[in-house]
Amino acid sequence: MTRAGVQGGGAVAPRAVDVARLAGVSQKTVSRVFNGERYVSEDVRRRVLGAAEELGYRLNSAARALASGRTRAIGVVTLGTALYGPASLLVGIERATRDAGYALRVVNTLEGEPAGIAGAVESLLDQGVDGIVVSEPIDEGPVALGVDVPVLVLGAPAEFGASRVVAAGVAAEAQARAATEHLLELGHVTVHHLAGPQRWFAARDRLTGWRAALADRDRRQPPVIEGDWSAASGYAAGRELAADGEATAVFAANDDMAIGLIRALTDAGLRVPEDVSVVGFDDIPVAAYVTPPLTTVRQQFDAMAREGLRLLVQAIEKPDAEPVPAGDPPVDLVVRASTAPPPAR
Amino acid sequence: MTRAGVQGGGAVAPRAVDVARLAGVSQKTVSRVFNGERYVSEDVRRRVLGAAEELGYRLNSAARALASGRTRAIGVVTLGTALYGPASLLVGIERATRDAGYALRVVNTLEGEPAGIAGAVESLLDQGVDGIVVSEPIDEGPVALGVDVPVLVLGAPAEFGASRVVAAGVAAEAQARAATEHLLELGHVTVHHLAGPQRWFAARDRLTGWRAALADRDRRQPPVIEGDWSAASGYAAGRELAADGEATAVFAANDDMAIGLIRALTDAGLRVPEDVSVVGFDDIPVAAYVTPPLTTVRQQFDAMAREGLRLLVQAIEKPDAEPVPAGDPPVDLVVRASTAPPPAR
DNA sequence: CTCACTTGTGACTGCGCTGTCATGTCTGCG
DNA sequence: CGCAGACATGACAGCGCAGTCACAAGTGAG
Numbered sequence: 001m002t003r004a005g006v007q008g009g010g011a012v013a014p015r016a017v018d019v020a021r022l023a024g025v026s027q028k029t030v031s032r033v034f035n036g037e038r039y040v041s042e043d044v045r046r047r048v049l050g051a052a053e054e055l056g057y058r059l060n061s062a063a064r065a066l067a068s069g070r071t072r073a074i075g076v077v078t079l080g081t082a083l084y085g086p087a088s089l090l091v092g093i094e095r096a097t098r099d100a101g102y103a104l105r106v107v108n109t110l111e112g113e114p115a116g117i118a119g120a121v122e123s124l125l126d127q128g129v130d131g132i133v134v135s136e137p138i139d140e141g142p143v144a145l146g147v148d149v150p151v152l153v154l155g156a157p158a159e160f161g162a163s164r165v166v167a168a169g170v171a172a173e174a175q176a177r178a179a180t181e182h183l184l185e186l187g188h189v190t191v192h193h194l195a196g197p198q199r200w201f202a203a204r205d206r207l208t209g210w211r212a213a214l215a216d217r218d219r220r221q222p223p224v225i226e227g228d229w230s231a232a233s234g235y236a237a238g239r240e241l242a243a244d245g246e247a248t249a250v251f252a253a254n255d256d257m258a259i260g261l262i263r264a265l266t267d268a269g270l271r272v273p274e275d276v277s278v279v280g281f282d283d284i285p286v287a288a289y290v291t292p293p294l295t296t297v298r299q300q301f302d303a304m305a306r307e308g309l310r311l312l313v314q315a316i317e318k319p320d321a322e323p324v325p326a327g328d329p330p331v332d333l334v335v336r337a338s339t340a341p342p343p344a345r
Numbered sequence: 346m347t348r349a350g351v352q353g354g355g356a357v358a359p360r361a362v363d364v365a366r367l368a369g370v371s372q373k374t375v376s377r378v379f380n381g382e383r384y385v386s387e388d389v390r391r392r393v394l395g396a397a398e399e400l401g402y403r404l405n406s407a408a409r410a411l412a413s414g415r416t417r418a419i420g421v422v423t424l425g426t427a428l429y430g431p432a433s434l435l436v437g438i439e440r441a442t443r444d445a446g447y448a449l450r451v452v453n454t455l456e457g458e459p460a461g462i463a464g465a466v467e468s469l470l471d472q473g474v475d476g477i478v479v480s481e482p483i484d485e486g487p488v489a490l491g492v493d494v495p496v497l498v499l500g501a502p503a504e505f506g507a508s509r510v511v512a513a514g515v516a517a518e519a520q521a522r523a524a525t526e527h528l529l530e531l532g533h534v535t536v537h538h539l540a541g542p543q544r545w546f547a548a549r550d551r552l553t554g555w556r557a558a559l560a561d562r563d564r565r566q567p568p569v570i571e572g573d574w575s576a577a578s579g580y581a582a583g584r585e586l587a588a589d590g591e592a593t594a595v596f597a598a599n600d601d602m603a604i605g606l607i608r609a610l611t612d613a614g615l616r617v618p619e620d621v622s623v624v625g626f627d628d629i630p631v632a633a634y635v636t637p638p639l640t641t642v643r644q645q646f647d648a649m650a651r652e653g654l655r656l657l658v659q660a661i662e663k664p665d666a667e668p669v670p671a672g673d674p675p676v677d678l679v680v681r682a683s684t685a686p687p688p689a690r
Numbered sequence: 691c692t693c694a695c696t697t698g699t700g701a702c703t704g705c706g707c708t709g710t711c712a713t714g715t716c717t718g719c720g
Numbered sequence: 721c722g723c724a725g726a727c728a729t730g731a732c733a734g735c736g737c738a739g740t741c742a743c744a745a746g747t748g749a750g
Contacts, residue, residue, distance in 0.1 A: 015706055026730045031708060039728050061448075062410035063706035065473065066735050071407065074442050074657065075450040075469030076478045077462055078435060087432035090423060094453040097419050103406075103472045105420040106451045108439040117422055124420030127448045128410065133421045231634040256631055263634040286601055286629075289576040289608040291636040312419065360736055371700045376738060384698050408736035411705050 011148075014055040022051035034059055061128045073127075089135055089154070092305030100313045105129055111199075116140045125149075131316045133308065138199040150315035152308050156201040170304060171328045172202055175297045176209025178331045179251050179279045182295070186277065187341045188249035190219045194237045194261060195226045196253035206253045206281065222246065227253070231260035238264025241276075248276055248342040255280035255287050255296055262290070262338065273340035283334055293336035300329045356493075359400040367396035379404055406473045418472075434480055434499070437650030445658045450474055456544075461485045470494075476661045478653065483544040495660035497653050501546040515649060516673045517547055520642045521554025523676045524596050524624045527640070531622065532686045533594035535564045539582045539606060540571045541598035551598045551626065567591070572598070576605035583609025586621075593621055593687040600625035600632050600641055607635070607683065618685035628679055638681035645674045 016034075020027040025044055032040050033048040051057075065071045090106070097104050105127050107120040115122075117137055124132055129149060136155045155170045183191045193210045196203030207224065214221050225240060227233035234257030241247045242265055252258035258280030262272050270276050272292055280287060280296035287294040307329075314321060361375040368375070370389055377385050378393040396402075410416045435451070442449050450472050452465040460467075462482055469477055474494060481500045500515045528536045538555045541548030552569065559566050570585060572578035579602030586592045587610055597603035603625030607617050615621050617637055625632060625641035632639040652674075659666060 017706085027706090028708080028730060028732095029728090031706095032729085035708080039726090041728065044728085060411070060706055062407045062416065063735090064708075065407035066405070066411050066737085067706075067708040069708095069735075071473040071475050072446065073448045073450050073472070073474045074476045074478060074654075075452065075466075075472065075474035076435065076438055076480060077465040077469070077482070078451065078453050078480050079456065079483065087435075090421065090432075090435075090451075091453050093421055094451060098452070098468070101417065103418045103468075104451050105418050106423065106435075106439060106449050107420065107443070108423050108436050111424060120422040121420075123443070123448075124422070127418070127420065128416040129418045129420035130416050131419045133419060135421060135423050137422075138424065231631045235634060256634075259631045260634040263636065263638075266636060284631075286576045286604045286631065286635075289580060289601075289605045290631075291608065291611060293608075309419075362736080372736090373700060373702095373738080374698090376736095377699085380738080384696090386698065389698085405736055408705090409738075411707085412736075412738040414705075414738095 013060075014057045015060070016057070018055055019048060019051045019057045022055065023047040058126060061126065089301040089305055092302040093133060093135070093309065096306045096309035100309060102130070102313070111138060111197075121151075131312045133312065136200070136202055138197075139201060139204075140199075150312055150319075152312040152315075154304060154308050155205075170202070170205070170299075171331065172205035173209040173212070174328065175281070175299075175331050175333075176206040176251070176253075177213040178209075178333050179281065179297050180210045180213035182333055182335065183249040183251065183277055183279060183339060184213065184217060184219070186249070186339060188277065189342070190214060190222060190249070192222045192241060192247040192250045193224050194234060194250055194252040194257050195224050196257075197228050198226060203253055210251055227257045229254055229256060231256045231263075233257060234260025235264045237261055239268065241265070242268035242270055249278075249339075250276060251279045251281075253281055255282045255284045255294060258294055258296070258338075259290055262292075262294075273338050275343055277339040277342070279339060283332075287334075288336060292338045295336045295339040296334055298332040298334050300332065303329050358405075359402045360405070361402070363400055364393060364396045364402045367400065368392040403471060406471065434646040434650055437647040438478055438480070438654065441651045441654035445654060447475070447658070456483060456542075466496075476657045478657065481545070481547055483542075484546060484549075485544070495657055495664070497657040497660075499649060499653050500550075515547070515550070515644075516676065517550035518554040518557070519673065520626070520644075520676050520678075521551040521596070521598075522558045523554075523678050524626065524642050525555045525558035527678055527680065528594040528596065528622055528624060528684060529558065529562060529564070531594070531684060533622065534687070535559060535567060535594075537567045537586060537592040537595045538569050539579060539595055539597040539602050540569050541602075542573050543571060548598055555596055572602045574599055574601060576601045576608075578602060579605025580609045582606055584613065586610070587613035587615055594623075594684075595621060596624045596626075598626055600627045600629045600639060603639055603641070603683075604635055607637075607639075618683050620688055622684040622687070624684060628677075632679075633681060637683045640681045640684040641679055643677040643679050645677065648674050 016030040017027045020030045023030070023044070025048060029040065029044060030048050030052070033045050061072070094104050105124055107123045109115070109117055109120040113119070117134060117140055121132060121134070131150045131152065133152045133154065134156070137153060155172065180191050191210065191214065193207065195207050198204055198207070211221060225237045227237055234252060237257070238261040241250065250261060252261055258278050262278055265272055265276055272278055278294070280294045283296045283298035287296050362372045365372045365375045370393060374385065374389060375393050375397070378390050406417070439449050450469055452468045454460070454462055454465040458464070462479060462485055466477060476495045476497065478497045478499065479501070482498060500517065525536050536555065536559065538552060540552050543549055543552070556566060570582045572582055579597060582602070583606040586595065595606060597606055603623050607623055610617055610621055617623055623639070625639045628641045628643035632641050
């Protein structure tokens with residue numbers, strides 16, 4: 001075969017020998033350094049690490065597994081039912097991946113973690129992958145996804161990262177717009193927005209959709225309250241809104257916040273939907289059963305995952321073919337009992 | 346090195362050459378068959394597949410990746426916040442895995458899927474793993490986990506599967522007992538149970554704990570209603586209980602069902618907790634914000650994952666060492682507003 | 691009946707690493 | 721001063737597969 005494999009961009013991935021040559025040692029010594037073996041002098045270690053850095057060397061996990069007989073991987077069997085709501089996006093990705101004949105490597109990153117998304121991507125490249133899915137990312141500034149494998153970004157603008165990125169639309173903007181319009185059509189003069197953290201692209205899209213719906217009808221845009229997706233932050237926002245007493249309709253950027261919001265309004269003696277209408281986002285499984293049942297926007301996680309993966313697999317297997325963009329999924333507003341016309345003045 | 350690697354049990358994993366020899370063909374032809382290449386006669390294909398079956402041959406994914414330059418894997422970057430509630434178990438596993446220097450391979454299986462857990466495990470073995478975690482399994486009859494890597498089973502009796510299994514206790518029984526006792530201590534004569542599907546070990550443990558708490562105090566055990574974990578099934582159960590009119594206290598096997606249950610009771614004109622008290626299980630993020638805020642048992646997903654993984658990694662790296670069993674995590678009953686003394690007669 | 695082409699198969703090689711063994715060089719101790 | 725042991729490095733083989741090329745046998749057109 002021709003050595004090209006992992007790095008598709010033309011440049012060939014450096015091997016341990018290359019590092020060895022540059023550092024003036026044997027290939028075996030490079031291996032020693034990278035495995036933290038004993039009996040390597042400090043001087044040599046530094047030279048090797050320096051050379052590796054310079055070349056952008058990355059241990060080839062397949063070769064390592066083959067030679068050592070150990071994969072350094074642990075498998076997890078999960079039951080799909082445990083992963084509902086936004087988590088079900090992962091289930092969708094898993095199934096679509098398996099159907100396409102690929103295996104899944106999962107890395108998790110928490111908001112505020114120093115390594116962040118870039119670190120997670122690094123970790124995946126170490127493991128060896130043909131493609132990467134970044135699910136619902138946050139804006140961490142200019143992330144240098146200078147990666148030579150195709151990247152699928154779910155729920156972020158296509159400009160995210162640099163090269164070889166395909167994006168699958170989520171239509172979050174249209175969905176947020178529909179939610180807002182629903183409230184306006186009920187007769188509310190304007191709609192308040194309880195936004196998600198604005199570092200999340202998903203939160204921004206929802207904010208934009210809300211703004212657009214109001215702007216279309218020349219409605220006043222009340223100040224935005226920003227939550228952190230949690231029910232607790234929704235509760236805090238609810239207290240603010242109740243104290244203010246202005247709002248008759250609120251669009252919350254996810255169901256958890258909507259539920260916390262409703263709780264705070266109820267605690268403050270306001271009735272939902274008679275005094276204040278609330279719309280959520282996601283349609284989590286309990287949304288239909290909370291009090292009152294929540295009007296919300298259903299996310300088509302499965303379709304999103306399936307469609308995105310189709311694009312990604314195509315980018316892997318037929319890099320030259322023009323990506324056939326995904327048709328936007330239909331907006332699915334589920335009207336339940338948390339919305340009603342505004343109270344008579 | 347000595348060929349032993351993947352299969353620890355002593356038997357050496359068969360290679361393509363072994364299959365080739367048995368089938369009377371070349372190694373390359375075996376490769377052809379397994380890659381579905383053109384130009385293999387039907388006769389040869391059958392012979393190869395037969396020989397492979399006989400030997401229990403499994404393509405070595407590391408060698409394949411090394412030779413072909415393609416890993417056939419796709420990486421996913423998720424943000425931890427999307428995985429809450431039971432799903433956060435996966436986050437915990439992922440972090441613990443990474444901290445231990447391992448990578449994660451995830452396979453998902455849905456209830457009722459023909460291949461089931463055994464199929465998922467097969468898929469992991471195909472990918473190549475040093476150990477396997479089965480998270481919250483269901484009883485699919487005698488699952489032959491005749492596997493040569495250590496298996497960690499979270500939330501099932503140690504007898505699950507066959508060999509090299511370590512189990513991490515979840516203390517579900519004690520937790521269910523505590524939930525039930527809480528209701529009895531409030532003065533309820535007995536406690537109804539809305540159980541999870543009994544194929545799930547987790548559901549059985551909770552049922553057992555409930556029974557034990559009642560038996561301890563010689564209380565009558567009302568008939569058990571079995572749900573499917575969903576809020577919808579909780580709602581159905583709630584209608585039954587409301588029609589019956591007997592129950593003053595219900596312990597639901599998870600929060601979703603508890604929320605559905607409360608909704609049904611409320612719809613039927615019963616007040617929670619004045620007329621009927623309800624306890625849930627899991628402490629999902631919205632539990633504190635639904636109406637009324639839910640008394641529930643908090644699951645220590647993170648601790649569970651961390652502890653279990655410690656055992657698994659030890660089984661991988663020091664197969665001979667006696668596993669140090671995990672101390673049971675403390676029971677964490679979170680009392681909120683959905684429970685109260687029974688109504689005066 | 692020949693020639694070009696399709697079909698079916700095997701020999702050989704190398705992917706990039708780790709394990710093993712050999713070979714030093716440097717200590718400290720009797 | 722000589723020798724055992726710790727320390728430091730390299731040469732070499734081989735992990736199990738897929739890619740490449742060679743080649744034999746069958747097939748249909750001219």
